[in-house]
Amino acid sequence: MxxxxxxxxxxxxxxxxxxxxxxxxxxxxxxxxxxxxxxxxxxxxxxxxxxxxxxxxxxxxxxxxxxxxxxxxxxxxxxxxxxxxxxxxxxxxxxxxxxxxxxxxxxxxxxxxxxxxxxxxxxxxxxxxxxxxxxxNSESSTESLNISSDSNSASSGKYDNLNFDNSVLETIRENAEDGVKTKLVFVKFNAESPMKTVGGVQVYVGLKDSGDIIASVPPLQNLEGDEFYQNVIYVLETVEEDEKIINDITLPEITEEIKIEEFILEEYEKFLIDKKNKEIEKSQEAQATKSNQSKSEKDLKHERQSSFLRVESDRIDDMMNQVGELVTNKSSYEQYDDDLTAYSKVIGNGINDIRKYYKDSVIQILRKLEYYASKKEIKDLRNTYIDGFNEKLNDMAKMEENFKDTLDKFRTSYQLLTRVTNDLQETVMKIRMLPIAQTFNRFPRLIRDLSRDLGKEVKLEMSGEETELDKSVIEVLVDPLIHIVRNAMDHGIEMPEERIRAGKPREGIISLNASHNGNLIVIKISDDGKGMSPQKIFESAVKKGLVSADAKLTERQMLEYIFAPGFSTATKVTNLSGRGVGMDVVKKSLDKINGTVGIETELGKGSTFLLRIPLTVAIIQALIVDAEKEYYAIPINSISETLKINVSDIQNLEGTEVIKIREDVINVLSVKELFKLPARYENNIKSYYAVILASEEKKVALLVNNLIGEQDIVIKTLKDRITKVEGISGATILGDGTVSFILDIQTIVGLGTKRIIERGKFGKKPTSKNELRNFIDRLKNNQIPEANI
The missing domain is CATH 1.20.120.160 (HPT domain)
Known part of the structure; x- marks a missing residue:
């Protein structure tokens, strides 16, 4: 090549x-x-x-x-x-x-x-x-085993499969002059007969007793092979009656239908002429269609070429990385702008301080000199000194004015850079955006194939296919969606007879829907099948040692065990499921893109999986926080609220620190304790900032020392041992060059709901059973003080 x-x-x-x-x-x-x-x-x-x-x-x-x-x-x-x-x-x-x-x-x-x-x-x-x-076609012209002697009654279509050469036609013409008729014997053979492959030869032999066979379709050599031909045409020169011929070649359980029609040479020749004319006409139409099609495709091609430019995805990714660097650089300019504004205020305040200080100093000095010189000399000296000092101050004021003018120009240029950077970022993001239709379009074929394999009747409904996501997000979504749909087909949708007994339509429905919800995309995968039993899932989890039998869980918590590795409720292994592989892939894949998955189910009604996914995983908006003088980034879409709390607001419940915010009692996690950070602030801290993180209706309060502010951050993936640190999903570089780790919200919220914190980190701890019982009673009776918001 x-x-x-x-x-x-x-x-x-x-x-x-x-x-x-x-x-x-x-x-x-x-x-x-x-x-x-x-x-x-x-x-x-x-x-x-x-x-x-x-x-x-x-x-x-x-x-x-x-x-x-x-x-x-x-x-x-x-x-x-x-x-x-x-x-x-x-x-x-x-x-x-x-x-x-x-x-x-x-x-x-x-x-x-x-x-x-x-x-x-x-x-x-x-x-x-x-x-x-x-x-x-031939069946429609006569009934089974009936004789049709009228050539006109079934002449339509009887010559379609005949293509005689001149020698055969000459034989037919000569025999016709001698009074011998040419007959077409149409025989349909029984496809279920064990002797079906030899039926064609048996009839051929039987027809020899009635006359001469001048041709057959297919030819005799084909009939003698192992291939079965259900419909065969024999061309017979004979003087026998049709009824006798049929009786001679009727083979019980082998011949299914026999029909005889006379071959008329003039009709056949006219048929050939008509056929030739039709072929010419068809060829001309095909040529015209091809010409128009080529023209249309050519026009469409030019139109597409003018509207679209095919670019390698790697180049778009490189551009995205460069835009990310630009966003980081923009953040540094934002920091410079804040610093320069602060310096401008410092300079102005310094000039005023200098003016006041030196003016007061000169006045005091001159007052002391009044004892040694005349008032006029003192007055002249004071005026000369003050005039010179004011001249210097005016020069400094001009420097301040020039600095402010330069700062204004810098701010204007920075604002222009911000606008262009934001526009460029948005444009590149749009280039990376693809409609989810290219993922959804995989499923009609999958549903069709699985319906046949499982013997189920399922209709697929899709909506929101025009919803756009980042290319990298779409690539991650394929496997989770396939696993969910396959499980819905295998476990969710019932067999047709079972659905009818349950009063449902014979045909089940699986629906895929995508929609926007703020900065998130929500994908719903629903079925109208049998639904899931939380109790059955809990029992399976107990058998597999995933949870203790005496654990008190809500139905939602029970359902979450279907995402555990190796979990399955199937009673037998099939080609689709039963090995406990699949749903854990869904959870892991969504964790990679900071997505979540929730379940809604009702026995006998069906199940719905809700996937919430960020629009993009390249550049996100985050809150930068300070914990022990280290910076961490928290995705904004995971934050419910932020508030300042006192140490006394933190209570201890059965060894776990909690705070009460309005009607919610929320577990507390400290970034310092989570990542075992050394103490860099004074030990007698009286207050913290609590960042309330929310995921799948679960909340946790994350304690930090300070809130730095919101920024657009570029996510950098981690490919070394840091990726094994629980609670870290990536890193970013801030505007001043500081490296900040990005927190893994799913893991942290999970830790907040499951992990038991050591007692006594903050506030008092219950020291006796009575105190603990009183604490729980006060919590139930709404007597625990709310956090100081």
Whole structure:
């Protein structure tokens, strides 16, 4: 393969994969609407284009298979093959083979299958469909085992599969002059008969007693093989009556239907002329269609070229990294602006202090000199000194004014930089945004295949496909969505008979919905199946040693155990589930992108999984906090509120520190204790800032020393041992160059709800059972003081 072809391959693969996705979507549309001619035309055009493109880049196996695939589509397009379940199956199988061929080529591997065998399968399907179509035509003309002597009654279609050469026609003409009739004997064989493959030869032999067989369709050599032909036409020269011929060749349990029609030479010749004219007309129409299609595709191509520019995703990622650096640099300018503003105030205050100090000093000195000099001399000296001093102060005031003018210009330039940076950031983010439709479009095929494998009837409903997410987020979402949908198919949706007994429609429904909710995307995966039993999940968790049998959990907490590694409630292992692998993948994948997953379920009604995901994971808004003079970043969308509390507000409940905020009693975690930070502030601290973190209706109060402020931060992934530190999800560089760790909110909230903190870190601890009982009673009776907000 030369360098020129290699340069073309990259573009070919990108276009081919996109084209295959659209092909599959159109086939699934055709599956729902069997008469959708637009979908058929789209499929045909796409395969035709793919065939040509594959040939241009020397992928000859792909070209060969696409060419045979195109032949089948042409027959469907011309209504010679009707679309049914088997047709849709073979079309989807064809798409799978094309995907494998192109995947193998893109990875520079050999195709693992046998392309010649796949082409044979395609041809066999095509021939079987054409045979059944012709059979149905002939069936409509007569009843089983009836004789039809009237040539006009069934002349339509009787010559369709005949193509005699001149020698056969000459024989027929000569026999007709001698008074010998030529008859077409149509025989349909029983496909269920154990002797079906020899039936064609047996009838051939039987017909010899009635006359001379001058031809058969298929030919005798084919009939003598192992392949079964359900419909065979014998061309017989005979003087016998039709009834005798039928009696001679009727084979019980082998011949299913026999029909005889007379062959009339003039009719056949007229049929050939009409057929030729139709072929010419069809060819001209196809040429015109192809010309218009080429023109349309050319126009569309030019239009697309003018509207779209194909760019490698790596380049967009590089641009995103550069924008991230720019955002960090913008933050440093923001810090400089604050510092310079503060310096300006210091300078102004300093000048005023100097003016007052020196004026007072001069007055005091001159007053003391009045004893040694005349008042006039003192007055002149004072005036001279004050005039010189004022002149210097005026010079300093001009310097202050110039500084402020420069500061204003700096601030204007900084504001322009901020606006341009924000616009550039937004533009690059939009470039990285992709509609979730490209993920959702995987599921119609998945639902169709699983429905057949499981024997269930399921309808897929999708909405919100236009909702856009960051490319990196979409890539992470694929596996979680597939696992949830597969579990809904296997565990959620009941068998049709079971649904009918439960008073439900025979057909189950799985719905996918995506929508915006502030800076989050919410994806709902729902089914109207049997729902989940929290108690059953709890019992399975107890058996697997994940929780003690006497644990007191809410239903929501019980449901969360389905995300535990190795957890399963299935009674048997199937191809889809039962091994305890899958739902833990959902949780882990969402944790990577700071997403959450929640469950709503009702027995007999169905289940809904709620996925809440940030729009992007590249640049986020965060609150920077100070804990023991170290900076940490907390994603803003995880913060419920912030407040200042006194140490006395923190109470101890059964060894766990809590604070009461309005009606909520919230567990307390200290960043200092969480990461074992050395004490860098004085020990007698009387107050902290509490950052209330919320996740999946759970809350925890995170204690820090100071709140620095909100910033846009660029997330840097950690690839070393720091990633093993519980509670850290990444890092960022602040405007002044300080490295700040980004807190993993999911882990911290989990720690706040499960971890038992050592007693007595803050405030008093209950020292006796009575004190502890009194504390709990006061908590229940709303007597615990609220945090000082």
């Amino acid at each position: 030369d360098d020129y072809i290699k340069s073309l391959l990259k573009d070919f693969f990108e276009e081919a994969f996109d084209m295959l996705d659209r092909l599959e979507q159109n086939i699934l549309i055709l599956d729902k609407d069997r008469n959708n001619t637009d979908a058929v035309q789209e499929i045909f055009r796409a395969v035709h284009t793919l065939k040509g493109s594959a040939g241009a880049v020397e992928l000859f196996d792909t070209q060969k298979y696409a060419h045979r695939f195109e032949d089948l589509l042409d027959l469907i397009r011309n209504n010679e093959i009707k679309v049914d379940d088997k047709t849709v199956d073979i079309l989807l199988k064809g798409i799978d083979i094309l995907k494998e061929l192109i995947n193998s080529a893109s990875e520079e591997k050999e195709y693992s299958g046998n392309i010649e065998e796949e082409i044979k399968n395609l041809e066999a399907f095509k021939n079987s469909k054409l045979g059944s179509s012709n059979s149905s």
